[in-house]
Amino acid sequence: MTSPRRGAEGRALGAPVASSSSGRFEFQSLLSSRAPGADPTCARLRASESPVHRRGSFPLPEEARMDLNPSFLGIALRSLLAIDLWLSKKLGVCARERSAWGSVRPLMKLLEISGHGIPFLLGTLYCLSRSDSWAGREVLMNLLFALLLDLLLVALIKGLVRRRRPAHNQMDMFVTLSVDKYSFPSGHATRAALVSRFILNHLVLAIPLRVLTVLWAFLVGLSRVMLGRHNVTDVAFGFLLGYLQYSIVDYCWLSPHNAPLLFVLWSQQ
């Protein structure tokens, strides 16, 4: 009985490309920053594609042939990722002082500070300490809860996903947590979406101020990509997460009725 020819790793020649790839090779060159040919597995793939090799090959087992076809979802995700990286690099025009729009960097950094967690947390705590009405205290208590929930969820997701910040980012951010070395999702984008939805729902504002609130949130998100801190998908997901976080806060709305202890304890401070 003829046995299939085996490669250096003991796998059948022809089949290993399919079984080891699980449909990944098609996009490896698209996403990899290494020079083509640097990856020995890719080199094997090219060798297996050569007419010389094909002449000596044999039909692939059914399951291996299935592996050669990446799923539609896989292709869509990898294409989205490639577009994301390309677009984020193009938009990262303030990443360095010497970048194309380097002169706008101070303005972008101002937007960065305007969406940072520390001013919001300290500002809310200060307003809470000065508030003398139950209604005001209730809103501020919920804003504090929203900000803390946001910090927790973003840290959790960043720690789970562990997506590195773009290579062109300069890590010169003002006060960060250890998970802030990761970029998915953007904490500034979640906070901007959460706070602006909170403000629009709980403050009576004239139309121009409502428009400014939404514009501020959008600009905070855009500045993250322009500064090179994030990829576009980090910010897009951040906006979505922040929007959903507000729904959680609204659903769990703290009031003297459902959290009396919290309000009593605070008023005794």
Ligand SMILES: CC(C)=CCC/C(C)=C/CC/C(C)=C/CC/C(C)=C/COP(=O)(O)O
């Ligand atoms: C004051 C109270 C009640 C609690 C303090 C809780 C706490 C641990 C605050 C830390 C705030 C902080 C350092 C937030 C980091 C904000 C930041 C730099 C996020 C990164 O944003 P990204 O858009 O780059 O992901």
